[in-house]
Amino acid sequence: MAAVPHHIAIVMDGNGRWATRRFLPRAAGHKKGMDALRACVRHCGERGVKVLTVFAFSSENWSRPADEVSSLMDLLGVALAREVPLLSKEGVRVHFVGDRASLSDKVRAGLAQAEAATAGNDRLTFNVCFNYGGRWDIAQAATRLATEGEAITETSLKRVMALAHVPDPDLVIRTGGERRLSNFLLWQAAYSELYFSDKLWPEFDEAALDEALADYASRERRFGKTSEQVSSTAVA
Ligand code: IPE
Ligand code: IPE
Ligand code: MG
Numbered sequence: 001m002a003a004v005p006h007h008i009a010i011v012m013d014g015n016g017r018w019a020t021r022r023f024l025p026r027a028a029g030h031k032k033g034m035d036a037l038r039a040c041v042r043h044c045g046e047r048g049v050k051v052l053t054v055f056a057f058s059s060e061n062w063s064r065p066a067d068e069v070s071s072l073m074d075l076l077g078v079a080l081a082r083e084v085p086l087l088s089k090e091g092v093r094v095h096f097v098g099d100r101a102s103l104s105d106k107v108r109a110g111l112a113q114a115e116a117a118t119a120g121n122d123r124l125t126f127n128v129c130f131n132y133g134g135r136w137d138i139a140q141a142a143t144r145l146a147t148e149g150e151a152i153t154e155t156s157l158k159r160v161m162a163l164a165h166v167p168d169p170d171l172v173i174r175t176g177g178e179r180r181l182s183n184f185l186l187w188q189a190a191y192s193e194l195y196f197s198d199k200l201w202p203e204f205d206e207a208a209l210d211e212a213l214a215d216y217a218s219r220e221r222r223f224g225k226t227s228e229q230v231s232s233t234a235v236a
Helices: 013-021 026-046 060-062 066-089 105-118 134-147 154-160 207-216 225-234
Strands: 007-011 052-058 091-097 122-134 171-174 192-196
Touching: 013 026, 013 192, 026 052, 026 066, 026 122, 026 207, 052 066, 060 066, 066 105, 091 207, 122 134, 122 225, 134 154, 154 171, 192 207, 207 225
Parallel strands: 007 052, 007 171, 052 122, 091 122, 171 192
Antiparallel strands: none
16 A cells, blocks of 8 residues: 555755856855745645644754855745745745744744635645754743643643644655755654755655655564554554
């Protein structure tokens, strides 16, 4: 059975190298990365994926040179103004996931507006992790429960984590050749299938997505059970 993942999460890595190899500024790679993302959202929708979560800016990416950080902030502004209305037309609901406290008032208002404008859509839920870190998420969730005087359990944490509105990712893809999570979805990826592509993010096209989907379809997800148990429930 060629299962399509309900939820795909992607570490979109390799924009900088894509640009450097072409003697372009890194910002040009990020811009090209946005084109790849636009196409990826569309292809995921066409293949029946219901949730797409992407890593756009990590808690640690503030350590990059100031001009690169500001080009990424500018790109977020462009995405809000230009891309969100197009996504909305395609039935995409947008959520921004991450710490908004260190973003400017203008950006914060833009994020809230994009979420409100797409709130009625249900073809694909698109989570953009911006100023996000898996450690931040676990800490903010625990702080919230402590403030509310609630016991910290797996169930209560799950309820207040930043991706509480969607099930855990079935498939986590990282492009760019590195085999690490870089603080992405530390909690939610506990049982995700991992797929690493050597393609740089701007080159991750429809065919590359299909390769990842085919690889996913060949996996056996056991969730701690034995293979025999899994195959007997599959035919039952
Ligand atoms: C990923 O591409 C995008 C962000 C981290 C914002 P990179 O910018 O990390 O690209 P490389 O890894 O330097 O090639
Ligand atoms: C992870 O990529 C963050 C995003 C894709 C937004 P990085 O390029 O920041 O990760 P490291 O530094 O190589 O681990
Ligand atoms: Mg990188």
